[in-house]
Amino acid sequence: MNLSRRTLLKAGLASLAVPAVAACNNGAAARGDGEIIYWLWDSAQLPMYTECAQVFQEQNPQYKVKIEQYGWSDYWSKLVTGFISGTAPDVFTGHSSKYPLFAAKGQVLPIDDFVKRDNVDLGSYQKGLADRWIGDDGKRYGLPKDWDTEVYFYNSAFTEAAGISTEQLNSMTWNPKDGGTFEQIVRRLTVDAKGRRGDQPGFDPNNVKVYGLGYGDAGGGDGQTSWSWYAAINGWKYSEGEPWGTKFFYGDPKFTETIAWWRSLITKGYMPTYAQAKSGIDVTTAFGAGKYAITPNGSWMLGTYAGLKQVKTKLARLPIGPVGKRMSMMNGLADTIWAGTERRDASWAWVKFLGSKTAQDIVAKAGVVFPAVADSMPAAKAAFAKAGWDVTPFLEPVEAGDVFPYPANPNAADVTAVMTPAMEAVMSFEAEPASLAKANDEVNQILSVNS
Missing domain, CATH: 3.40.190.10 (Periplasmic binding protein-like II)
Structure with missing residues (x-):
């Protein structure tokens, strides 16, 4: 919506x-x-x-x-x-x-x-x-x-060509400093117009044929299929009183550094610009067309990915983060x-x-x-x-109890009205990740007025 x-x-x-x-x-x-x-x-x-x-x-x-x-x-x-x-x-x-x-x-x-x-x-x-x-x-x-929960859907033909094993994909690690082995894999899967991979000399980040990681939107205030698990495994939570948020934490440094890392993949050429991601072709269609090697998505999308007959799609676990485990939103x-x-x-x-x-x-x-x-x-x-x-x-994640809830509260529409443009501005490089602290103040002001 x-x-x-x-x-x-x-x-x-x-x-x-x-x-x-x-x-x-x-x-x-x-x-x-x-x-x-x-x-x-x-x-x-x-x-x-x-x-x-x-x-x-x-x-x-x-x-x-x-x-x-x-x-x-x-x-x-x-x-x-x-x-x-x-x-x-x-x-x-x-x-x-x-x-x-x-x-x-x-x-x-x-x-x-x-x-x-x-x-x-x-x-x-x-x-x-x-x-x-x-x-x-x-x-x-x-x-x-x-x-539902989230995982990575990946093009197995691309991972095999890159020499990346199933074991490597299912044991990825992540941190907000260098992206861990997850970023190494995304880098390896990215291929420019001349066939050079992201981890090879001469790679051109401005002329990419296959992006290692695809996404569909900036995530708004929930980031369900974009950034939610990175933030969670970095020790961040949406609000006090989850899932009924009484005070939100979009200004938390752990969140800011998570989004800064995520955005950095665009600069490095491993992920498309926001304009490209929103160019009218949805993330699954782009994946099916061979433009993305990996796309995160929810379990409700299994049928859609199954319909991409031209791609041999498989599933990989989300990465383990600084908190020592992998986590997924459960809705x-x-x-x-x-x-x-x-x-x-x-x-x-x-x-x-x-x-x-x-x-x-x-x-x-x-x-x-x-x-x-x-x-x-x-x-x-x-x-x-x-x-x-x-x-x-x-x-x-469900069996292990390593899940977190979709953020919910009576002011969700107002939170979205603030966080959607704020996140879009950051991902479009119109604002810096630090600007999310101001958006967080606006969100908490709304909660204060409506409480």
Whole structure:
């Protein structure tokens, strides 16, 4: 979602003057008592949730599920419009960066009473997932549906040509001073227009054919698929009170030196300029075209990379950093109920089913995302293995407990509105990394005003 849409989303919610439950109009109420409108944004997940709906309806013939899918760019603005007009879906896929604001505005239904009444086993989910959906008011606002972490996707033809082994890739180290063995590998994988590698005499950083490392954006305030793990393994954290940030630390020297190192790869010619990275070709398309040797990305992108038939893609672990371990952001989605629905019992029945092993097994076997229910993971591993993926690099940080949460708080849109242009300015060499301290002051001022 771009900056203007995020700003509009926050502004739209701010205009809500009354709780959504009091704002229902005939647009939402016109449906039958047993009909549930369910929204999601990922088209790749539409088939498996269609199957889930079929099974649910067979088990619960009194209910009918209508699924609507919208792309990420439109999903959130449509949802806010629905909140305001009283025509939002009964149940929708929620993101950990969005629900705090929705909950603060009374748009998401707490489900604690339902969970207690039906004895839902919250311990069946991957560790930490269920707690991500407890707001700062102590109430629960959703049941987990999946989870994700990050790794490096690499072109194995390029690594083989460079003489880089799988063992080297999976034992990389990193530090903010010289980049460790990770930067050595990225340097080796970078090739200029005359075929000279980044670690060979005469390498031309201004005329590069293959960049050792690709990226898609400047990371905004979360850096999920760009810089988050480097900062984490350098001993940095987003805020006090993670994931509900009460004071942010974008001005911390550990963060500044991390971003300075990351940006230095552009100067050295190992990574494209920000203008090149944002030139209209997304990071996976550029990777598929042979422009990047390595691209970091999340587990939700496995299907997209699998579609790049011209590239033999493999996965590598994230590097070990100064803290002595490798770390990954762990995020997860949940199914949430709109507070304004007039079909609460039907909506809860659907949410409870989606969070059950029956539905999670369907999700797992589709081989698109990792299911939230731990006992469904063997089926997911088998599905990904059948598709040619060894997903171990995604799983290891979770199994070791070396994960950190996606930063979340009710002011996420405002944080993004500050940090996105600040990070873009740094990566475009329009500002120095030290300028992030000023952006951090602005972020904390916003939190202070809104607290």
